[in-house]
Amino acid sequence: MAASRLRSDRLPRHVAIIMDGNGRWAERRGRSRNEGHHAGLEALRAVVRAAHELGIEVLTLYAFSSENWNRPRSEVDELMRLLVHYLRTEVDEVHRNGIRIRMIGRSDRLPEEARRLAEAAVDRTRDNREMTLCFAVSYGGRQEIVDAARALLRAAEHGEIDPERLDEKTFAGSLYAPDLPDPDLLIRTGAELRVSNFLLWQIAYTELYATDVMWPDFRKGHLVEALLDYQRRERRFGLTGAQVRSGAAERG
Numbered sequence: 001m002a003a004s005r006l007r008s009d010r011l012p013r014h015v016a017i018i019m020d021g022n023g024r025w026a027e028r029r030g031r032s033r034n035e036g037h038h039a040g041l042e043a044l045r046a047v048v049r050a051a052h053e054l055g056i057e058v059l060t061l062y063a064f065s066s067e068n069w070n071r072p073r074s075e076v077d078e079l080m081r082l083l084v085h086y087l088r089t090e091v092d093e094v095h096r097n098g099i100r101i102r103m104i105g106r107s108d109r110l111p112e113e114a115r116r117l118a119e120a121a122v123d124r125t126r127d128n129r130e131m132t133l134c135f136a137v138s139y140g141g142r143q144e145i146v147d148a149a150r151a152l153l154r155a156a157e158h159g160e161i162d163p164e165r166l167d168e169k170t171f172a173g174s175l176y177a178p179d180l181p182d183p184d185l186l187i188r189t190g191a192e193l194r195v196s197n198f199l200l201w202q203i204a205y206t207e208l209y210a211t212d213v214m215w216p217d218f219r220k221g222h223l224v225e226a227l228l229d230y231q232r233r234e235r236r237f238g239l240t241g242a243q244v245r246s247g248a249a250e251r252g
């Protein structure tokens with residue numbers, strides 16, 4: 001299997017995924033968009049298992065964007081039901097596998113039950129260390145940056161930080177999950193080439209991978225393909241290739 005070609009010493013620590021294409025997958029089969037989301041949940045389950053088996057440290061999944069609130073009410077309701085269903089039925093297995101659940105986004109907009117279950121899942125799995133599974137729900141990248149700016153302005157107002165000393169590290173410390181590393185690899189399914197307001201701050205140097213596979217069809221083999229592609233790349237972080245290969249960055 002292709003997974004055996006993966007180099008375990010060059011795995012991305014953090015993989016983020018834009019799970020796109022549920023609607024088109026369903027429409028092509030003459031089924032409803034909501035059926036597409038149901039099939040998308042199957043893919044989500046399979047990919048969480050696969051990421052864990054492959055030794056990924058952090059997996060962030062874009063489950064519901066702040067813009068998704070503007071979809072037809074019936075679709076929003078169904079996505080919220082799916083979130084509740086997932087949190088009710090999957091957290092036992094996730095917890096057994098030592099996986100820690102995190103949530104990023106504006107949880108205050110979620111229905112009461114979803115919010116309660118999400119908080120309970122985060123709480124219950126807090127000490128797990130095998131993998132971190134981070135759900136971006138009611139999440140927008142610009143919103144996250146605005147929320148961080150607001151927190152910093154308040155801190156400055158109270159004299160807790162000096163605006164002159166604000167730097168990237170301090171700013172990043174006010175984002176939703178400051179303890180997680182930036183994504184090394186961002187995968188987008190569904191044949192579109194857009195970032196769609198996802199992790200805007202964190203993806204400054206992230207490797208991008210797009211595939212035509214619609215999210216409901218995405219499985220471990222596709223994840224392995226993306227990881228193999230990642231391992232063929234040279235990450236330069238603004239340096240020249242020669243500098244990277246000679247290890248100049250580490251020596252300073």
Ligand code: FPP
Nearest residue numbers: 019020021022023024037040041063082083
């Ligand atoms: C994009 O497909 C996908 C979403 C908006 C939601 C992702 C949801 C799941 C994977 C199901 C599990 C859900 C939760 C909340 C745990 P799209 O509808 O934009 O597809 P399209 O671009 O083909 O219309």
